[in-house]
Amino acid sequence: MSFNTALSSVQALGRGFDATSDIRLLYCKGLPGSRLVEVDEEHTRDVEVFEGISVPFVSKDIKCLQGESSRSHTGVLNFHQMAEHFNQPFSLSGKIPLGNFNAMFNFSGSWQADRASTKSLAVDGVSIALYTFRLTKFPLILCEDVKRAVPLNMGAYSFSKFPEKIILPRAIGLYLEYKPPIEELRYFLEFQVPRAWAPLPSQVPGQQRKEPICPSLQFSLMGPKLYICTFQVSVGRRLVTGLRLGLEGKKCNRLVIQLQHLTSLPKILRPYWDAHIPIGPPKWQGPEEQDSRWFEPVKWKNFSHVSTAPVENSETWIGDLSGVYIVTGAQLGVWDFGQKSVLHLRLLYSKVPGCTIRRSVWDHTPSPIMSCASSSNQGSMKSDSLASANSGSESTVQIGKFAKIVDLMEITRGPHDMPGHWMVSGAKLGVQRGKIVLRVKYSLLNY
Structure with missing residues (x-):
């Protein structure tokens, strides 16, 4: 066992490691002896590690040193302070945790979620190194095959x-x-390009009206009306990565829907979706007005309802070689049934020819960044979401009556949601604990 460990240590030198993974000897990258840097393999000698244990054919560029014991004591640190402490020996700046940090504390690797569930960390221990193998050739020179790569x-x-x-x-x-x-x-x-929300406040008609001219919902006999902005939001040939509901207007009494999208088209999609490629006209799709099975009351059954029917494109199937349809627009609407008016959602679909759907999933959770903020300060989170939705106002927006009825959390997927290239392919409204909520369907494509 001791001989095998010593031999593996010699063979690991110069092979490098993946900083996002565990860096212990077992997780060393590459095959034994396949180094990234030049090591003199012609001039070798046998190196005795312990009495009776020696490693043969060790390069003269590798030296064996006697091990030492050391103590590590950090005190009590928060998540990012401890991550920064672990990064220092690798000469890496920043507070993003590396693989050895995650392995030490048995974290998942999703640092946003790990940080939210961690109050403080501490390390206090003694390590005893029996021996150390070290490359003594400096400066290190990359191998020719690595340079060519x-x-x-x-x-x-x-x-x-x-x-x-x-x-x-x-x-x-x-x-x-x-x-x-x-x-x-x-x-x-x-997919790591800037993202933006649409529409801009200047694009929505009637933004500054005190009493909007649009359909409304009422949730109790004496309660105020929630006006519904029926403006059609479309982002053209841009990939939609998230949706959210917002409250706008001077009284924060107008419900709007907003889309998060990539500001530019990823290069991998340009052969299929560039501006000069014909894809046919986009299609609006929504629930059936007569299908009352999906109608759910928000507060009382004699007042306004929400259509919770999922909106999906019926022409898109996993593995369909003719192309896929993805969401490029959204619109809220109201079916007028008197006091029992029904809020519903419509989506605009555009075709992406030459691609197929690899996987689809319904996402019922807000983005991790928003979740972390919410768990630390729920009241502040709601206020920030409302202010974000009413971005046309210069003053801070106060929580209104309708913030208790409408869930303002963003439903998005970005680089923190592996594998990091999700796009919206469906959505639906819902009612949860007396609140109007939004659920989003995401898909991965085969290009």
């Missing part, structure tokens, strides 16, 4: 062609922070 073009596609050999400086920050699977790396990087 580095492309001149630093784009995402060229980066993904050699993930097992070296990490490009351009993407190392994203890779360390989100730890995407190697096989998904190309798609992950393509």
Whole structure:
């Protein structure tokens, strides 16, 4: 056992490691002896580790040193302080946790969720090193095959062609922070472009009216009316990655729907969805007005209801080779049945030819970043969401009566949701604990 460990230690030198994974000897990357840096393998000697245990054919560039004992004591630190402490020995700045940090504390690797569930951390222990193998050749020189693998073009596609050999400086920050699977790396990087919410306040008609001219809902006999903005939101050929409900207007009494989208089209989708490629007209789709099975009251059954029917495109199937339909627009509407008016949702679908659906899932949870903020300060979270929705106002928006009836949480998927290239393919309204909520269906595509 001691001989095998010593031999593995020698063979691991120069092979490198993945900073997002456990860095113990068992998790060393590559095959034994397949190094990233040049080591003199011609001039070797046998190195005695202990009495009776020696490792043969050890390069003269590798030296064996006697081990030492050391104590590590950090005191009590918060999550990011401890992550920064673990990053220092690797000469990496920042507070994003690495793989050895996650392995030490048995964390999941999703640092947003781990941080939200962790109050404080501490390390106090003694480590005893029996021996140390170390490369003594400096400066270190990359092997020729590694140099040839580095492309001149630093784009995402060229980066993904050699993930097992070296990490490009351009993407190392994203890779360390989100730890995407190697096989998904190309798609992950393509989707890391800025995101924006639509529509802008200036695009919505009647933004500054005190009493909006639009249909309304009422949830009790003497209660105030919630007006519904029926403006059609469309983002064209941009990928939608999230939805949210918001309250706008001077009285914060107008319900709107907003879409989060990528501000530019990923290169991987340009052969299928660029502006010059014909895809046919987009199609609006929504629930049937007569189907009362999906009608749910928000407060009382004699007042306004919500249609909870899921809105999905009936022409899109997993594995369908003719193309897929994804969401590129949304609209709220009201069916007028007197006091029992029904709020419903319509979605605009656009075709992406040449692609197929790999996987779809309904997401009932808000984004992790929003969840973390909510768990730390629920009241502040609601206020921030409301102020975000009413971005046309310069003053801070106060929580209104309808914030207790409408869930303002964002439902989004981004780089923290592996594999990091989800897009919206469906949605539905719902009622939960007396609140109007939004549920979103996400899909992954095969390109």
